[in-house]
Amino acid sequence: MATSLQPDQDASPPVVLSGSPKEPKKHRDPDSWRSRLYRIDLKATPYVYVAPFFLVFAAFGLFPLVYTGWLSLQKVELGGEAEWRGLDNYIRLWDSDFFWNALANTFTIGLISTVPQLLMALGLAHLLNYRIRGRGFYRVAVLAPYATSIAAAALVFAQLFNTDYGLINQLLGYVGIDAVNWETEKWPAQIAISTIVTWRWTGYNALIYLAAMQAVPNDLYEAAALDGASRFRQFISITIPSIKPTILFTIVVSTIGATQLFGEPLIFGGSLGIGGGSGNQYQTLSLLMYEKGWITGALGQASAIAWVMLLLLLLIGLVQYLLGRSGRGKKKDGAARS
């Protein structure tokens, strides 16, 4: 950024000043306060313009991040004094069954919500991409779940999945399937929570895919149609490869979302939400962090979980980046060959 400003700095001040004939004295003296001010203005103003973001980021992003890191090395009770503990909090996490349980839950819930969600979004986007009547309406409609609050959605789904009085068990009853314990059993509970996540985010991802699909040149489809490729074949061989960067983007975003999953299991579980059910069967990392920090009052351990989550995300991000790069490499090869 600084380098791009360099040329202007030398060139412009005299030019502008020479355009003001009323003050010939200052024209002759380039080091006058006014030109100095002007130079400072030119140099500093861009920084002032971008400053608000970076100040806010420093206050609400960077500082908490660093402070959390510092806290994670301490033994801090809520409202108490900090006491240096080194890596003790991390070692305790490593030894804790609850941490590994939460990590596994986060992974499984993430998997069974993200994968169907993105596949469904792809299909939905493909359908929305057709020329159909009322296309605008459908496009807005798929976004409606995203616009509802997590709390409202989770509450409604908690009612639907209620073991005794819920609609879903009632419907299952009509087709002769025994009532499923959606709250107390591990897999049903995780599936129920994933349903909420999937319901909320499918439309959102579908719209992103749709935007990407509309940028795919129509010639490709026409050529493929001439070659006799079916709609499905076109979807697989043209659409998917063309929007691959977008797919990668949604995978990254969804992974981050899944790792931080919090509101849905919390509200779904009601009074048992923070612990993720009586046997911690759907306690995610975020819930564990919350429980450690605000219920147990062990801020140091909660901070350690926060940092582990950050490191996990960076690791996942790195893997996805590497995968994406190797993918792109292949694509270029393919393009070169054809």
Place this chain on the structure above:
Amino acid sequence: MRISTGVARRRSRAVTLSTSGLLALGLVLTGCGSDGDSGSDDAAGGDKQITLRVGTFGSFGFDNKTGAKLYAEYEKLNPNIKIEETNVADGQKYWDALKLRLSQGSGLADVQAIEVGYIAEATGDAMASKWVDLGKAEGADTSAFLDWKVKQATTRNDQVIALGTDIGPMGICYRKDLFEKAGLPTDREQVGQLWAGDWNKFLEQGEKYKAKAPADTAFHDSASGLFNAVISSEPDQYSDESGKLHWEGSPGVAKAWDVAVKAAQGGLTGKLRQFDEKGTWNAAFKNSKFATVACPSWMTGIIKDQAGPANKGKWDIAQAPVPANWGGSFLGVPKAGKNTAEAAKLVAWLTAPEQQAKVFAVNGNIPSTTAGLASESVQNAQPEYFPGVPVGKIYSDAAQKITPAPIGRYDGQVKTFLTDNGILDIETRGTSPDKAWNNVKKLIEDKIDQ
């Protein structure tokens, strides 16, 4: 021992302040304190308009809708005062939020209720200084209360941080109609005799009930409720005399665990969680899903509210197998509140014998003052919802038999782990008792030790 290491710790302003922003996000419950308050401490007795906020959980029976309309009465007596109550169903969640707010010193109501399970934590070194000393407050008379009730709310430095509202002498509330259908006696004396002296006899009646029970009903509401009932009848609970946690070796915990596990595994319970936020437990009252519920006096108010008018007159109260005290609460005034002097006056008034008697008549919360317990209106009380049941007599008799157990700082949390993660897990997921016990042990080690 690892557990006891985290007890005494001084607080640091820096940590409190810097975490307060995050705390604000974490808080879920009760009212948040800034708007509308125009008064201040020196307004005591003046004509300045003051809004007092009262934070409660469960059913205290003060409110103007279903309670004893005490707020309306106080507002009439003090025209410059307006009272607002915020109520949370789940006592555990209420306490968690209150603890956070106390530690950060903001967002507190002027009056905050404290459940007896957490009173040792509230009077502990970390929190004692957060409360106004009500022993010296205007209009408060600590000598009016039962000795042990005052002692529970007294800190090491002889501050009385809260005044008792009620105590929890316990009976067993049962559905006469369901008992009749199952071929059990319905007269409260006879029913009491069925299980007098032994919780195992209670389970035996449960088996009998189950054999002939109306479809879709359980004998008892929840195994975790039964656990609380049994341990409430034990002189030795989670902590020893010095307040040190000894739940693992406690005979009281072992007994309560065994009875609750037997009930859960025998299918005698409704697989519910008491005070569940989703209202499943409440719905089960309404839909007559169980025949008995362990019934501290304050539970009668909950039965009235949840079972609703359709089930009026179907409930009766028998004596508990073993005399017990389950729960009972306090009202405290946090120093960080805006109108501490007026709030203390309100607390003194709300907990005075006459008011306690009024609450009892409507909501069943039995007085914690000797005068309140002995008063005619309590002795002869027959709440409308329980026609023909001498509720006042039953509970004031039961109150005489209470021997208070020592309470420790972590009792409330340990109780929650034992019931929510231990018993409930066995009851609803069929986890083996050994595994559940180990899980509770790990939880307590992991979460109570810092």
